[in-house]
Amino acid sequence: MMKKTLIIVAHPDIKHSTVNSRWIHELEKYPETFTIHQLYQSYPDGHIDKLFEQKLIESHMNIVLQFPVYWFSSPPLLKQWQDEVLTYGWAYGVHGDKLRDKKMGLAVSTGITAQDYSQQGRWGMTLPEILSPFELTAKYIRADYQTPFIFYGIDSHASYNAEALQKIDQSAQNYIEYLQRIFR
Template sequence: MARVLIQFAHPALSKSKVHSSLINYCRNINDVTFNDLYEKYPDMFIDVAAEQKLLLQHDIILFQHPFYWYSSPAIIKQWLDLVLEHNWAYGTRGNALVGKKMGCVISCGGGPDTYQETGRNRYSVNQFLLPFDQTAHLCKMEYLPPFVVHGTHRITKEELMRYAEQYRAILEALVHDQFSALDYQKVTYLNELAPSLLTTK
């Protein structure tokens, strides 16, 4: 079993379509902790000791947020800058997070076709997420493929529900340690691991 911590950031949750659906559908999963950073720190004064304690209590850390300017909303950056301290998270004596897993759960206005060399956004989502990948590496954590919701501007209720079902199945599988290192290597997005989980339900 693994304990999952969702570090959630949406600066305008009352206007959200995608993340409000995902979090409503994925409420109350045993061993999944939901940590709403904007709700907790509206002034961005992050309680570093409390956040480090939360990290120590969990095995898998997921950053869940809308994709803003090819990155995260500002509070995630502030959180990274303050919480992942030298000689705590990284550095010669920084071993607090060794062996834990880290991943991203994001939603993008752009469709998959826009996130390729010939598309409007020129680079893949995974390329834009390289700072998270390398941050995990520096902290000796295992970086997971991201869970991605694409094309949010035109998404239908049915599509959104399918994403929510996939996300819930993935969270439950993460808690139950159902994926191997090879599973993660085989996929670009975690979403690709969901169909096999949903058909065996």
């Protein structure tokens, strides 16, 4: 039986998202399994309630950070969330053990192909290499980092044909399967 997973969504324009909003729609079919927490909807003014966020994390067995890749990293509110919520004495340091052994994963969407994110590709690095700060953060807070779920190649400014929409729908199903597999 899978334990309850907190999905922290950091998308600054979810109303115009195709991939991340589709993933949310799929996650909503499993309210007994997933808690969806949208940072940009919860904190439109950018003022994060650290204690609320910490209690929310403590009440879940698993954590997933879901976001579109922005400038080879996360949207800014997620970085702010990390800085303000993952504090000394709570997430790390003396008595900082609230994320110890919790499974932690990423679910990311990109507007670039997998080939571009390769050693031989346009950027000369894989996306897991680019996202390694998240893996190091998980290690630092003693969370159990999981292989990221990655959706490549849908540009947010592109028009979507039937084939692209089918690929997005399939990714939503694959996302649920990924979560069920790693968070058992």
